Amino acid sequence: MPGPEDDAVVVRGLVRSYGPLRAVDGLDLVARRGEITAVLGPNGAGKTTTVECCEGLRRPDAGTVRVLGEDPHLASPAHRARVGVMLQDGGLPTGARAAGLVQHVARMHATPVPPAQLCADLGIDGFARTTVRRLSGGQRQRVALACALVGRPDVLFLDEPSAGLDPQARQAVWSVLADVRARGAAVVLTTHYMEEAERLADVVVVVDRGRVVGHGSPAELTAGTSAEQARFTARPALDLATLRRALDPSVVVLEPHPGQYVLQGPIGPQVLATLTSWCVAQGVMPDGLTVGRRSLEDVFLELTGRELR
Numbered sequence: 191m192p193g194p195e196d197d198a199v200v201v202r203g204l205v206r207s208y209g210p211l212r213a214v215d216g217l218d219l220v221a222r223r224g225e226i227t228a229v230l231g232p233n234g235a236g237k238t239t240t241v242e243c244c245e246g247l248r249r250p251d252a253g254t255v256r257v258l259g260e261d262p263h264l265a266s267p268a269h270r271a272r273v274g275v276m277l278q279d280g281g282l283p284t285g286a287r288a289a290g291l292v293q294h295v296a297r298m299h300a301t302p303v304p305p306a307q308l309c310a311d312l313g314i315d316g317f318a319r320t321t322v323r324r325l326s327g328g329q330r331q332r333v334a335l336a337c338a339l340v341g342r343p344d345v346l347f348l349d350e351p352s353a354g355l356d357p358q359a360r361q362a363v364w365s366v367l368a369d370v371r372a373r374g375a376a377v378v379l380t381t382h383y384m385e386e387a388e389r390l391a392d393v394v395v396v397v398d399r400g401r402v403v404g405h406g407s408p409a410e411l412t413a414g415t416s417a418e419q420a421r422f423t424a425r426p427a428l429d430l431a432t433l434r435r436a437l438d439p440s441v442v443v444l445e446p447h448p449g450q451y452v453l454q455g456p457i458g459p460q461v462l463a464t465l466t467s468w469c470v471a472q473g474v475m476p477d478g479l480t481v482g483r484r485s486l487e488d489v490f491l492e493l494t495g496r497e498l499r
């Protein structure tokens with residue numbers, strides 16, 4: 191069982207405003223060693239501000255932040271060397287060459303990961319001698335990640351590490367982060383990719399309007415008695431009243447978007463038999479019929495609402 195000694199990052203009652211805007215409004219978060227903690231939230235929810243307070247880049251207005259037991263704003267250079275940071279915009283010097291930059295950062299640390307190994311793992315070798323200003327966005331992301339990782343940090347903060355990466359690069363990043371977790375580091379990352387959180391995170395923290403609105407492992411967040419659902423697509427505006435009458439009332443039938451149908455509730459073989467018989471009567475094929483739990487994206491939208499920000 192993890193204990194308090196495993197808590198690498200502890201945030202309590204964090205408040206941070208920009209003028210009249212309370213960007214972070216009483217946020218609590220704990221990230222443990224040997225775990226990946228994913229912070230999810232709509233645009234402007236306060237994720238970056240929270241991570242920047244943890245990195246010591248912003249001072250909280252109220253609340254406490256402890257990283258490896260210290261206030262990151264007052265931390266010593268020795269403490270800072272144990273913390274890896276990857277900022278959202280990379281923040282890399284544009285005149286440096288990709289591999290040279292990773293080697294340069296490595297020289298600042300006592301026991302770095304061999305830069306050549308990191309460059310191979312993250313596919314930097316292909317553009318090793320290109321200057322940062324000539325790299326694509328995804329290539330810069332990988333160099334920024336390598337710089338954050340090369341010092342073998344005990345805590346790693348990554349703001350949208352796989353934004354803009356192609357599928358191959360994303361898989362490589364996930365694999366490297368899984369290795370970092372396996373050696374016992376605490377990883378805190380923000381992401382808009384539900385798949386990334388679902389596949390990689392041990393703990394998901396959903397933030398909205400500067401507060402935590404959901405917390406747990408991906409399995410915990412997507413579980414629950416009403417978790418099962420069947421989905422399919424067919425022509426819009428089918429006669430759902432007859433389907434509802436044929437099904438047990440505990441099954442809710444919805445057409446959330448034209449032609450997209452969802453059944454929520456206890457979905458067993460009998461429900462599927464009733465559904466497919468009804469489809470025969472309607473003369474439609476239930477395209478893409480799937481049965482399963484709610485996805486993390488469903489839970490995210492339930493917790494944070496569907497309106498655009």
Ligand SMILES: Nc1ncnc2c1ncn2[C@@H]1O[C@H](COP(=O)(O)OP(=O)(O)OP(=O)(O)O)[C@@H](O)[C@H]1O
Pocket residue numbers: 208211213231232233234235236237238239240
């Ligand atoms: N330097 C700043 N000055 C003024 N307002 C800011 C500043 N930085 C962030 N904000 C505002 O604070 C709120 C939270 O921003 P933050 O960047 O923390 O959100 P986020 O969850 O990381 O968003 P995104 O997913 O879009 O990156 C937003 O409304 C943003 O406009």
